[in-house]
Amino acid sequence: MTKRIIIGVLAGLALLGCESETGVRLVVRTDIPVPADLDAVTVTVFAGADATAPFDRQNTFDNLTAADFPLTVGVTPGAVYKTWVLFRVQGILGNDVVVERWVLTEFTSGEIKEVVVELQNACLANLCTDAPGQECVDGACAAAPRPTDWLSACGDTVLDADEDCDDGNTTAGDGCSPTCEIEAAVCGNNVVETGEQCDDGNTDNGDGCSSTCRTEGPECGDLRVDAPGEECDDGNTNSGDGCENDCQFTCDTDTDCADTDQCTADVCATVALGQNCTNDIDEGAACDDGNDCTDGEECDAAGDCLGGTNTCECDPTGADTCEADNGDDDPCNGTLICDDATSACIVDDTTILAVDDPCDNGVFCDGVDTCQGDPIACTSPGDPCDTCQTCDETGDACTTNTGSCFIAATCYADGADDPTNACRECSSATSQTDWSPVASGAACDDGDACTTGETCDGAAVCTGGTSVCTCDPLADTCEADHGDGDPCNGTLVCTTTTPNVCEVDPATVGAVDDPCDDGLDCNGGDTCQTGTSGLECTHDAVSPCLSCETCTDTSPTGHTCARNSGFCIIAGTCYARGTIHTANPCHVCDDVAPADPTNWSNVSDGTPCDDALYCNGVDTCATGACGHANAPCDPASCFGTCDEGTDTCATAACYIATACYAPGDDNPANPCEECVPATSRAAFSAKPDLSPCDDALFCNGVDTCTTGVCGHAGDPCAPTSCFGACLEASDACTTSACYIGAACYAPGDDNPTNSCQECVPGTSTTAWTNKANGVVCAGDADACTLDTCSAGTCAHTAGCTDSVVELDDHTVRFCVTDAACATAVGAACTEVNVPGEWTTTPWDTTSNAMTACTGYYAFTSPALTPGSHCYKFLGNRTTTNVWFPDPGAGADCGVGPTYCDPSGLNTNCRYTAL
Numbered sequence: 001m002t003k004r005i006i007i008g009v010l011a012g013l014a015l016l017g018c019e020s021e022t023g024v025r026l027v028v029r030t031d032i033p034v035p036a037d038l039d040a041v042t043v044t045v046f047a048g049a050d051a052t053a054p055f056d057r058q059n060t061f062d063n064l065t066a067a068d069f070p071l072t073v074g075v076t077p078g079a080v081y082k083t084w085v086l087f088r089v090q091g092i093l094g095n096d097v098v099v100e101r102w103v104l105t106e107f108t109s110g111e112i113k114e115v116v117v118e119l120q121n122a123c124l125a126n127l128c129t130d131a132p133g134q135e136c137v138d139g140a141c142a143a144a145p146r147p148t149d150w151l152s153a154c155g156d157t158v159l160d161a162d163e164d165c166d167d168g169n170t171t172a173g174d175g176c177s178p179t180c181e182i183e184a185a186v187c188g189n190n191v192v193e194t195g196e197q198c199d200d201g202n203t204d205n206g207d208g209c210s211s212t213c214r215t216e217g218p219e220c221g222d223l224r225v226d227a228p229g230e231e232c233d234d235g236n237t238n239s240g241d242g243c244e245n246d247c248q249f250t251c252d253t254d255t256d257c258a259d260t261d262q263c264t265a266d267v268c269a270t271v272a273l274g275q276n277c278t279n280d281i282d283e284g285a286a287c288d289d290g291n292d293c294t295d296g297e298e299c300d301a302a303g304d305c306l307g308g309t310n311t312c313e314c315d316p317t318g319a320d321t322c323e324a325d326n327g328d329d330d331p332c333n334g335t336l337i338c339d340d341a342t343s344a345c346i347v348d349d350t351t352i353l354a355v356d357d358p359c360d361n362g363v364f365c366d367g368v369d370t371c372q373g374d375p376i377a378c379t380s381p382g383d384p385c386d387t388c389q390t391c392d393e394t395g396d397a398c399t400t401n402t403g404s405c406f407i408a409a410t411c412y413a414d415g416a417d418d419p420t421n422a423c424r425e426c427s428s429a430t431s432q433t434d435w436s437p438v439a440s441g442a443a444c445d446d447g448d449a450c451t452t453g454e455t456c457d458g459a460a461v462c463t464g465g466t467s468v469c470t471c472d473p474l475a476d477t478c479e480a481d482h483g484d485g486d487p488c489n490g491t492l493v494c495t496t497t498t499p500n501v502c503e504v505d506p507a508t509v510g511a512v513d514d515p516c517d518d519g520l521d522c523n524g525g526d527t528c529q530t531g532t533s534g535l536e537c538t539h540d541a542v543s544p545c546l547s548c549e550t551c552t553d554t555s556p557t558g559h560t561c562a563r564n565s566g567f568c569i570i571a572g573t574c575y576a577r578g579t580i581h582t583a584n585p586c587h588v589c590d591d592v593a594p595a596d597p598t599n600w601s602n603v604s605d606g607t608p609c610d611d612a613l614y615c616n617g618v619d620t621c622a623t624g625a626c627g628h629a630n631a632p633c634d635p636a637s638c639f640g641t642c643d644e645g646t647d648t649c650a651t652a653a654c655y656i657a658t659a660c661y662a663p664g665d666d667n668p669a670n671p672c673e674e675c676v677p678a679t680s681r682a683a684f685s686a687k688p689d690l691s692p693c694d695d696a697l698f699c700n701g702v703d704t705c706t707t708g709v710c711g712h713a714g715d716p717c718a719p720t721s722c723f724g725a726c727l728e729a730s731d732a733c734t735t736s737a738c739y740i741g742a743a744c745y746a747p748g749d750d751n752p753t754n755s756c757q758e759c760v761p762g763t764s765t766t767a768w769t770n771k772a773n774g775v776v777c778a779g780d781a782d783a784c785t786l787d788t789c790s791a792g793t794c795a796h797t798a799g800c801t802d803s804v805v806e807l808d809d810h811t812v813r814f815c816v817t818d819a820a821c822a823t824a825v826g827a828a829c830t831e832v833n834v835p836g837e838w839t840t841t842p843w844d845t846t847s848n849a850m851t852a853c854t855g856y857y858a859f860t861s862p863a864l865t866p867g868s869h870c871y872k873f874l875g876n877r878t879t880t881n882v883w884f885p886d887p888g889a890g891a892d893c894g895v896g897p898t899y900c901d902p903s904g905l906n907t908n909c910r911y912t913a914l
Contacts, residue, residue: 036240242274
C-alpha cells in the first residue's frame with residue numbers, strides 16, 4: 001500500500017503569482033500500534049493573517065494500517081492568510097480521540113517547507129484535558145504552540161488557556177456554555193456532560209442509565225471485571241490489546257489466532273489483563289515449501305520453509321519431464337525443472353508468483369483466482385455471480401435469473417425503480433441488462449422546485465406539472481430564487497402572462513452529452529447526463545492534471561496542478577521516487593532536494609548495472625553512465641582471450657583472488673589444493689588423496705592429503721622404548737638413541753653394513769649419519785691402498801708401502817709407484833738425481849752427498865756402488881739408521897706439498913704422514 005498523501009488546499013483562495021512554489025507540507029509519523037491502538041487520524045488546518053477569523057479545514061485518514069505512515073498534508077498560502085499555518089493532529093481509536101499534537105510554522109516565500117509531528121505511544125489517552133491550551137509531548141503536558149496574534153474564539157473546538165471547555169459551538173445547556181465555561185450537568189437532557197457517565201434523555205432508573213446519569217450494570221473500562229457480561233476489564237476500551245472494547249477477550253482459543261503463515265505458532269496467550277494472540281516463528285516446525293518433490297522441510301529462524309530431501313530424480317540430458325511427472329499443476333508455486341548439477345527436480349524460482357497475483361485453476365464458477373497462502377497456492381474466492389444470477393460453467397458466464405435485472409453490476413427485482421431516474425424501472429421482460437421506461441402517467445419529480453404534479457412521459461422523461469412559484473416578470477428572480485444552478489436542466493424565467501409563475505425556458509434546456517460547466521476544473525470535463533431529476537451537469541472525474549499531481553480549483557475559473565511529493569514529472573510523464581530509467585540503469589527519479597524532480601538524477605556511483613557484455617568487466621554506475629572495469633580475462637598473461645559468446649576466458653591457468661597460478665601451483669594457504677584449470681579456473685582444486693603435505697606439526701606423524709585436507713598418521717617417536725616422548729617445540733623425541741630398521745642404536749654405533757655411517761641422534765634419530773671425510777674405515781685387505789671415508793662411503797685409494805719410519809714427532813710412510821711393492825730393503829737400487837742444495841748434514845760433521853728426496857737427511861752407503869745405492873734415513877742422533885731402496889731412476893712420485901720435496905724440485909719420491 002502506498003503512503004497516503006492528501007494535499008489540503010485551502011479552498012476558494014487564489015494562489016499568489018509570485019508564491020506559486022510556496023507552501024507547507026506536514027508529515028505525520030507514529031510509534032503507536034496501528035490499527036490496534038490507532039485506526040484514524042484527523043488533521044485540522046488553521047491559517048490566517050488576522051486571527052479574528054482563521055480559516056480551517058479538516059482532513060481525515062481512516063481505515064489506517066501501519067503501511068499508511070507517514071501521512072502527508074500540504075497547504076499553500078492564499079489571499080486572506082499569508083503568514084502562518086497551524087496544524088492540529090488528533091489520533092483516533094473508534095470514535096475517541098486518544099492522542100493530540102499541535103504544529104505551528106510560517107510560510108517562507110519561494111519554498112515548500114516540511115514539518116514533522118509524531119503521535120507518540122507515551123501520550124496515549126493523555127490529552128492534557130486538565131490543562132487548557134496544552135498538549136502531550138513524551139508523556140508529559142506542555143504548552144501547545146499558538147501564533148503570537150492568535151485570538152481565542154469560543155466555539156472553534158480549540159481549548160485555549162482562557163477557556164474551560166470548547167465543544168465547537170456556542171449552544172447553552174450542552175455542558176459547555178456560549179462563553180466556553182463548564183455548565184452544571186443537567187441529567188436527562190440527552191447530553192453527556194462533565195461528571196455524567198451517561199445521559200439517555202430521561203431520569204428513569206433501570207434502563208441502563210440511572211436518574212443521576214450513572215451507568216447501571218457492568219461498565220467496561222473501569223478496571224473492574226463485572227459479572228455477568230465481562231470476561232476482562234483493562235481500564236480502557238481499546239481493541240486488539242487482549243481485552244476488547246466490549247470487555248471480552250481478544251481471543252479465546254488458539255484457533256482464533258490462526259494466520260496464513262505455516263511457520264508461526266499461533267497461540268491465544270494470557271496477557272496482563274486479558275488474552276491476546278501471539279504469532280511467533282516456530283523454528284523447526286514441519287512445513288511445506290510447495291515443491292511436491294521435497295519431504296521433511298522445516299521452518300528456519302527467519303520463518304522460511306527450507307530443507308527437505310528431494311525425492312524426484314530426472315535425466316538432465318534427456319527431455320525435462322519434471323513438471324509433467326511430478327508437478328501439481330498449480331501455477332502459483334512455480335514449475336519443476338531438472339537440475340543439471342544434481343539430476344533432481346527443483347522449482348524454477350523465476351516461475352513462482354507472488355501473493356495476490358492472478359492465476360487460473362481452469363474453473364469459472366469458483367470465481368477469479370489469485371495466489372494466496374503459505375505455501376502459496378491458486379485460491380478461488382467462490383461463486384463469481386451475484387444473488388440474482390446463476391453460474392454457467394459450460395459458457396463461462398453468469399446468467400441473470402428470470403424476474404431480475406442485472407444493471408451496472410447490481411441486482412434489481414422486476415418493478416424496481418432506477419435510483420437516478422424515477423421514470424425508469426427494471427422490466428426483465430423488456431431487458432435484463434438495462435433500465436426500461438415506466439408507463440406514461442406515473443408520478444415523478446423533475447427536480448424543479450417550482451413544479452408539482454409531474455408525470456413520466458413513457459420515454460423515461462419526467463414532464464408536466466404545475467408551476468407554484470409566483471414572480472415579478474420585471475425583476476425576474478426565478479433562477480436566483482428557485483434555480484438549482486445546473487446549466488443542463490434549463491433556466492427558470494418568469495412568465496409574462498398571468499398568473500406570473502416561474503417556468504423553465506425551453507431554449508435553455510440542454511441535451512444529453514451537451515457540454516456544461518459546474519464551475520470546477522479539477523473534477524474533469526462536464527457534460528449533461530440524465531440524473532435522478534432529469535438532465536444534470538455531470539463531471540467525468542478525469543483530472544486535467546497528471547496522476548502524480550494534485551489539482552486545485554482557482555477562482556473564478558481555472559485550476560493549478562501541484563506535483564505530489566514522492567514523484568518526478570519528466571517530459572510530461574509521472575515517475576515514482578526510485579523509478580529507474582528504462583533506457584539507462586544509472587538514472588533514477590529523485591524528487592528530494594537538491595535533486596531536480598523534472599529531470600533524471602544520477603544513481604550513486606558504484607551502483608551495479610548491466611551493459612549485457614561479459615568481456616568488458618564488472619559494470620557499475622559512474623556520474624550517471626553504466627561503465628565497466630576489471631575485465632574478467634585480465635591480466636591477459638594469465639587468462640588469454642575472452643569469449644563473449646560463452647562468457648569465458650581462453651586460458652590454461654587459474655586466476656584466484658587477483659593472482660595468477662600455473663597448472664599444478666599449490667594454494668599458498670592449503671598444501672592439499674592446487675591449480676587445475678580443467679576443473680576450475682577461478683578456484684583451487686583438491687590434490688589426489690595421499691599427496692604429501694605439511695601441517696607444520698611434528699608429533700602427529702606423516703602428513704598426507706585427503707579430499708583436499710592435510711591430515712596425518714603415525715608417531716615419529718614410536719617405539720617409545722627407544723625414542724621416549726615427542727617434543728613439538730623442537731620437532732624431536734626425548735632420546736639420545738637412533739631407531740633404524742626396527743632396531744635401537746646408541747650414539748656412535750656404526751652402521752652394521754657401512755663403517756662410514758654411524759648413529760648421531762643430534763642429526764637424525766631415524767637414519768644413519770655420514771662420518772667425516774678422511775676417517776679410516778674398514779680395509780679391503782690390500783696393503784697397497786689407503787682406506788678412508790668419503791661422503792658416507794669407504795674409499796680405497798691405491799698406493800705402495802715400502803716401510804714405516806718413526807721420527808721425532810710423527811710417523812712417515814714411504815711409497816713408490818711400483819704397484820707390486822716388490823722392492824725389498826737391501827736390494828739393488830738405481831742412483832737418483834739428488835739436488836745439490838740438499839748435501840748438508842745438520843747432525844754430524846760427515847759430509848755425504850744427499851741421495852734421497854724424503855725431505856730429511858739421508859746418506860749413501862759406501863758399500864754400495866753408484867747405480868745401486870740404498871739410502872739410510874737418519875731420524876736423529878739416537879735413532880737406528882734405516883735403509884731404503886733407491887726408488888729407481890726416473891720414478892714419478894708426484895709433486896706438491898704432500899711430497900718429500902718442499903721445493904717441488906725433485907719428482908722421484910714422497911711420504912705420507914700417518
